[in-house]
Amino acid sequence: MTMKGALIGCGFFAENQLHAWRDIEGVDIVALCDRDPVRLKFCTEKFGVTRTYSDAAEMFASGGFDFVDIATTAPSHRPLVEMAAQAGVHIICQKPFAETMQDARAMVVAAKNAGKTLMVHENFRWQLPIQAALKAVRSGAIGTPFFCRVSFRSGYDVFSGQPYLAKGKRFIIEDLGIHILDIARAFVGDVSQISATTRRINPNIKGEDVATMMLSHDGGATSIVDCSYATQRKPETFPQSLLEIDGTEGTLRLDAGYKLTVQGKTDSEIDVSPPLLPWAEKPWHNIQESVQTIQQHFVTCIATGTEPETSGTDNLKTLALVEAAYLSAETGTAINLSDI
Numbered sequence: 030m031t032m033k034g035a036l037i038g039c040g041f042f043a044e045n046q047l048h049a050w051r052d053i054e055g056v057d058i059v060a061l062c063d064r065d066p067v068r069l070k071f072c073t074e075k076f077g078v079t080r081t082y083s084d085a086a087e088m089f090a091s092g093g094f095d096f097v098d099i100a101t102t103a104p105s106h107r108p109l110v111e112m113a114a115q116a117g118v119h120i121i122c123q124k125p126f127a128e129t130m131q132d133a134r135a136m137v138v139a140a141k142n143a144g145k146t147l148m149v150h151e152n153f154r155w156q157l158p159i160q161a162a163l164k165a166v167r168s169g170a171i172g173t174p175f176f177c178r179v180s181f182r183s184g185y186d187v188f189s190g191q192p193y194l195a196k197g198k199r200f201i202i203e204d205l206g207i208h209i210l211d212i213a214r215a216f217v218g219d220v221s222q223i224s225a226t227t228r229r230i231n232p233n234i235k236g237e238d239v240a241t242m243m244l245s246h247d248g249g250a251t252s253i254v255d256c257s258y259a260t261q262r263k264p265e266t267f268p269q270s271l272l273e274i275d276g277t278e279g280t281l282r283l284d285a286g287y288k289l290t291v292q293g294k295t296d297s298e299i300d301v302s303p304p305l306l307p308w309a310e311k312p313w314h315n316i317q318e319s320v321q322t323i324q325q326h327f328v329t330c331i332a333t334g335t336e337p338e339t340s341g342t343d344n345l346k347t348l349a350l351v352e353a354a355y356l357s358a359e360t361g362t363a364i365n366l367s368d369i
């Protein structure tokens with residue numbers, strides 16, 4: 030049976046989502062919504078979806094779809110998720126899930142009360158190189174991890190495609206750090222304490238573009254999660270997240286150029302480059318491929334009645350890390366996650 034979907038927010042990133050939906054078997058995007066007529070027209074023509082709306086409430090009132098893909102920026106997420114829950118459809122919502130923990134918790138409750146799946150489009154852990162590293166660690170190849178470093182350092186101009194990133198009071202932790210904090214959780218579990226420092230190097234933006242975070246995990250591991258959009262390196266590594274994970278029986282590295290090295294019970298060095306999907310382009314192909322993977326996961330979870338790995342409930346813990354990191358940087362103290 031075909032699962033019918035609607036997408037709200039036809040902006041910069043939604044194109045990737047619409048390409049991916051088109052390639053997922055058993056899914057049909059039947060309606061598009063954007064309050065910007067130019068973006069709505071662009072996606073309508075590109076993807077041949079003729080049922081369009083400038084107002085999400087009108088679209089939900091007309092119905093005729095099983096799920097909604099919310100591809101707008103964070104300020105609209107809570108009202109749109111609540112509308113979707115009220116309309117009784119499954120929901121996939123872009124990161125950052127919400128602007129506050131209070132909003133995020135309310136959104137999780139709304140979907141739960143409606144009995145519908147709520148997944149956050151938290152896609153970095155779904156990237157093929159990260160999945161390959163996760164598979165190795167989860168198989169016990171390096172024993173029990175006690176140290177994890179997730180590092181994203183780049184000088185790529187993200188502001189030309191996403192100008193709003195230069196204007197917000199918060200930048201890198203909320204926009205990009207959120208992904209690599211989530212990757213750290215995927216490898217070494219939930220977090221009890223975090224400390225962070227932030228800097229702004231680029232004078233033309235409002236928020237921070239460098240952040241260095243140290244996390245104490247419940248299972249006893251320590252992580253360093255560091256990100257920068259002020260790193261001028263050659264070759265440029267955007268949008269690669271690099272890994273160093275030490276375990277009781279070995280070590281794993283994901284190095285620039287998608288080189289995965291495992292030294293442990295057995296040693297290996299493999300190329301884990303993501304495929305270049307027909308609609309993708311370098312260097313974004315790593316992210317674009319993960320969009321297809323995460324959206325497929327959403328569909329599979331609905332079909333099988335299982336909770337998505339990156340569900341709304343799960344994402345509360347990643348979002349709490351973002352909040353705690355800003356609080357730590359502001360106060361100069363370590364923050365216990367139980368206080369968030």
Ligand code: NAD
Pocket residue numbers: 037038039040041042043062063064065068083084085100101102103105123124125150151152190191193204316
């Ligand atoms: P964008 O500003 O280019 O697009 C958002 C679109 O949503 C705009 O066209 C806007 O008119 C529309 N919109 C906003 N509120 C609306 C509402 N209430 N009703 C109807 N339309 C509305 O933003 P973007 O760069 O495409 O980013 C969208 C989201 O995707 C952000 O949350 C961003 O963080 C996220 N993102 C995720 C990734 C990833 O890898 N997961 C990458 C880039 C962006």
Ligand code: 89Y
Pocket residue numbers: 187191204205268316
């Ligand atoms: O918005 C960001 C994201 O989620 O991935 C990369 C990005 O587009 C710029 O930092």
